[in-house]
Amino acid sequence: MKRKASRVAIYALLIIGALTMLLPFYWMIISAFKTPEQIAQMPPLWFPTSFRLDNFEYAMTYAAFGRYIFNSLLVTVCNMVCTMIITILAAFAFSRLSFPGRDVIFSIFLGFMMVPFELVAITNYGTIVQMGGLDSYAALIFPYTANVLYVYILRNFFLGIPNSLYHAARIDGASNFKYLTRIMIPVAKPALVTIALLNGIDTWNSFLWPMLIVNDPNMRTVTIGLTSFVQDAGIRYERLMAAACIVVLPMIVLFLFARKYIITAMARGGIKG
Amino acid sequence: MAMNIRLEHLRKEFAGTVALDDLSITFQSGKLTTLLGPSGCGKSTLLNLISGILPVSGGGIFFSDKEVTKLPPDKRNVGLVFQNYALYPHMSVCDNIAFPLEIKKVPKAKRRERAYELAQLLQISDYFERKPSQLSGGQQQRVAIARALAKEPDILLLDEPLSNLDARLRLEMREEIRRLQLKTGITTIFVTHDQEEALSISDYILLMRKGIIQQYGVPQELYDKPANSFVADFLGNPPINMFNVTVEGTDRLATEDGIVFHYPTGALEPGRKVQFGVRSEAFTVTDQADLGTPALVSNVFLNGKETLYLLQIGGQSVRATFNGSVRFGQGDTILVSVGGSHSHLFDAESGAVL
Numbered sequence: 346m347k348r349k350a351s352r353v354a355i356y357a358l359l360i361i362g363a364l365t366m367l368l369p370f371y372w373m374i375i376s377a378f379k380t381p382e383q384i385a386q387m388p389p390l391w392f393p394t395s396f397r398l399d400n401f402e403y404a405m406t407y408a409a410f411g412r413y414i415f416n417s418l419l420v421t422v423c424n425m426v427c428t429m430i431i432t433i434l435a436a437f438a439f440s441r442l443s444f445p446g447r448d449v450i451f452s453i454f455l456g457f458m459m460v461p462f463e464l465v466a467i468t469n470y471g472t473i474v475q476m477g478g479l480d481s482y483a484a485l486i487f488p489y490t491a492n493v494l495y496v497y498i499l500r501n502f503f504l505g506i507p508n509s510l511y512h513a514a515r516i517d518g519a520s521n522f523k524y525l526t527r528i529m530i531p532v533a534k535p536a537l538v539t540i541a542l543l544n545g546i547d548t549w550n551s552f553l554w555p556m557l558i559v560n561d562p563n564m565r566t567v568t569i570g571l572t573s574f575v576q577d578a579g580i581r582y583e584r585l586m587a588a589a590c591i592v593v594l595p596m597i598v599l600f601l602f603a604r605k606y607i608i609t610a611m612a613r614g615g616i617k618g
Numbered sequence: 619m620a621m622n623i624r625l626e627h628l629r630k631e632f633a634g635t636v637a638l639d640d641l642s643i644t645f646q647s648g649k650l651t652t653l654l655g656p657s658g659c660g661k662s663t664l665l666n667l668i669s670g671i672l673p674v675s676g677g678g679i680f681f682s683d684k685e686v687t688k689l690p691p692d693k694r695n696v697g698l699v700f701q702n703y704a705l706y707p708h709m710s711v712c713d714n715i716a717f718p719l720e721i722k723k724v725p726k727a728k729r730r731e732r733a734y735e736l737a738q739l740l741q742i743s744d745y746f747e748r749k750p751s752q753l754s755g756g757q758q759q760r761v762a763i764a765r766a767l768a769k770e771p772d773i774l775l776l777d778e779p780l781s782n783l784d785a786r787l788r789l790e791m792r793e794e795i796r797r798l799q800l801k802t803g804i805t806t807i808f809v810t811h812d813q814e815e816a817l818s819i820s821d822y823i824l825l826m827r828k829g830i831i832q833q834y835g836v837p838q839e840l841y842d843k844p845a846n847s848f849v850a851d852f853l854g855n856p857p858i859n860m861f862n863v864t865v866e867g868t869d870r871l872a873t874e875d876g877i878v879f880h881y882p883t884g885a886l887e888p889g890r891k892v893q894f895g896v897r898s899e900a901f902t903v904t905d906q907a908d909l910g911t912p913a914l915v916s917n918v919f920l921n922g923k924e925t926l927y928l929l930q931i932g933g934q935s936v937r938a939t940f941n942g943s944v945r946f947g948q949g950d951t952i953l954v955s956v957g958g959s960h961s962h963l964f965d966a967e968s969g970a971v972l
Contacts, residue, residue: 509704512671515691516698518721518769527717531708 376586377401384582400587408577410591412563413570418595420485420555420566421548427490428544429537435491436499437525441511451500454493463553470557480561489554495540502536503529538606542599549596567592620648620805621682621772623668629676630663637663638829640677647682649821650799650806654813656852660829661809662777668807669698669775681772692721694773697766701778703758705750711737711761712746718769736764739798756787763795767802774799774806780815792819813853817841825849842959847969850895850962856926856937861894862966877932880909881956883963884972892972897960898926901938903952910953913938915946929954 376384377400378393404410438444439451469488478484506529514524530537552568559569574588623645630638638660645651653661666672668679670691678687686694705714712733713720719729737743740760742753750758759779766774776795780788796819799806810816816823817837825832825840825848832852833845844850850858863871863879865886871879871894879894886892904910913936917928927946929936931954938954946952963972 507702507704509700509702510706512669512691513698513700513704513765514706514717515671516669516694516696517718517765518692519717520692523721527720528706532706534708 373586373589376583377590379583381581381583400583401591403584404574404588404591408570408574408588409562409565410567410570410588413565413567414591414595416482416485416564417549417566417568419482421545423482423486424490424548425541425545427486428492428495429541431491432495432499432540433525433530433537435496436503437521437529439496440500440503441529442521455497458493458497466554466557469554473558479558480564481558482564484558485555485564485566489548489551492544495544498540499533499536502533506532535606538603542603542606545599546596620803621684622647622805623773623807624680624682625664625668625677626680627677628664628667628674628679630660630667630672631675636829638667641829641831642677643824643831643834645805645807645824646822647805648803650796650808650819651822651824652816652820653807653809653824653826654816654852655811655826655832657811658828659826661811661826663829664826665698665775665777665807665809668773669696670694671698695769695771696773696775697769697771698775699759699762699766699777699779701781703750703762703782705758705761705765707750710747710749711742711753714750714761715764715768717765722769733764733768736767739767740764740794755783756791759783759791760794763798767798767804772805774802774804776806776808778809778811780810780812788815795819814855817853825852827852843971844895844962845971847893847895847964847971850964850971854897856898856939859896859898859934859936859938861896861931861934863892863894865890865892873932873934875932877911879911879956881961886963886972891966893964893966893969895962895964896936896956898937898939900956900958900960901929901936901940901954902957903940904955905953906955907953910955913952913954915948915950915952918946918948 375391375393378396378398379390379400380395380397383390383393439447473479473484473488510528510532511524514528519527550568551566552572555566555569556572559565562573565573571585571588571592575585625641625643628638628641629636641664653664655661663672667674670686670689670693674687678685680686681694706717709717712730715733715736716724716729719732724732734743734746737746740763742757742760742764745753745757750761753761759782762779763776779795780791783791792815795808808816808819820837822835823837823840824834827848833840833849840849841853844853847860851860861871861873861879863873865883865888866872866878867883867888869880869882871881871883871892873879881894911931913929913931915927916930916935919926919928924939924941927938927940929938929952964970965972
């Protein structure tokens with residue numbers, strides 16, 4: 346009986362949590378279909394009466410959201426690929442290879458996590474300006490491909506893989522690189538998917554860095570596109586919400602595809618600690 | 619062509635502590651040699667030096683005439699079965715066994731065929747497409763052995779391969795390993811701390827203690843002619859009975875509490891303190907009062923083929939086995955004498971056999 350009561354309480358809490366998360370999202374979607382009058386209506390209109398696509402049309406024609414999405418996709422995918430390569434190799438070196446000063450170097454890297462993003466952004470901006478890299482894809486992609494947190498997560502996962510697996514592969518004739526590609530990466534797949542997704546979401550949502558780098562409207566990423574849309578189109582919430590819907594759509598698609606991996610990765614992450 | 623393994627003045631240190639020092643020995647080609655000893659004796663270290671997992675600190679390792687001391691593990695052509703099996707969790711049984719062949723770039727169809735042959739040899743072909751997590755411990759062990767054999771290694775190394783199995787399976791796998799070794803004729807090094815396992819499976823046993831070779835020879839030799847009290851004590855079940863005695867003339871040994879054994883002492887000078895090691899089967903019951911040593915039967919354990927008696931001789935508990943025709947009960951006092959090949963005298967200080 347008591348058990349049942351606690352279950353009810355748990356579910357009630359979970360439902361409240363889910364609603365809190367979903368409500369703004371739902372609001373964004375229905376607002377995108379509303380007319381200007383319906384937006385301002387009091388009490389608010391919870392179920393749209395018509396499905397007008399005007400707002401989407403406006404957003405797509407007035408601002409080049411197609412282009413922004415392309416830019417963001419390109420930057421996110423390239424950044425993800427580079428980040429994964431760097432993270433895997435660094436984590437492998439810090440967990441499996443022995444070289445002088447390994448642990449000291451790793452400690453220094455961990456120390457870098459204390460440095461706030463904004464501080465790095467300023468010096469990076471200086472560097473990019475000197476290299477003449479403003480308004481380039483390279484400047485959007487490369488500066489944040491080395492992430493200490495991801496290296497740390499993956500290194501710990503690699504350390505959790507028994508040594509004997511490494512020795513077995515070496516005795517079976519595999520080189521270090523072959524071991525990495527045939528054994529370690531497949532075994533670490535959950536951790537790798539987690540890191541790739543975190544990184545992808547991070548890059549897609551990044552705002553400050555593209556804001557500093559991008560002046561050319563053609564180079565805008567979705568986040569920058571959205572803010573300039575506000576500036577250009579004025580505060581018309583129905584149009585803004587339509588633009589926001591367009592911007593999150595790729596992330597939702599990604600989530601639907603990777604849902605299985607995200608959930609197993611989180612569950613597995615919990616066990617491995 | 620089976621290869622022998624020659625170790626010359628091998629030395630291994632771990633951060634200043636010496637695990638093995640100046641170890642020289644040759645393991646016979648085509649034979650199964652067991653590295654035996656208590657934990658921490660350096661047997662696994664020695665195996666890892668042979669496989670190349672650990673670098674040596676000094677000395678040389680030769681496979682027949684080829685020096686491999688500095689070669690990385692992937693260049694030595696050894697097969698190794700790990701204590702925890704170390705199967706690749708994301709690969710099927712087939713892919714696990716075929717992995718060494720995949721590295722050698724053997725075509726896919728061919729390596730599948732070879733893997734299947736090995737799976738049949740080890741009686742795991744029914745689980746060919748399963749993942750390691752879907753197998754029992756014994757089956758995983760068989761996969762590990764099949765994988766170690768897949769690349770046709772010159773040398774097969776087994777690091778306590780049976781210690782994670784239950785008693786019955788251990789017996790079965792022990793026989794299986796021996797059968798395979800005889801069939802393939804591969805030079806095999808088998809590490810264990812279980813003396814019974816070592817005695818039953820080996821062509822040769824190398825008994826080690828604290829990184830030092832105690833004795834090397836065929837099992838019967840180690841059992842019958844131990845080089846020192848450690849070897850005598852380590853081998854045999856029930857363990858050998860040890861008495862601290864003083865030599866009193868050419869055929870008398872006396873314990874501290876005055877118990878006398880009639881036993882030929884050879885040329886040992888009277889008054890010398892020695893250790894008297896007596897295996898349980900070396901005791902016989904006698905009715906000659908002047909030659910026997912009195913013993914009180916304090917417990918009797920039947921275990922089927924023989925009977926183990928716990929005796930009190932002086933203040934010491936002693937294990938003895940008598941042949942089947944002898945019957946005693948708890949509380950009986952009997953006379954026993956010691957003789958035959960399963961009793962030895964050791965130096966009280968060094969433990970060396972006298």
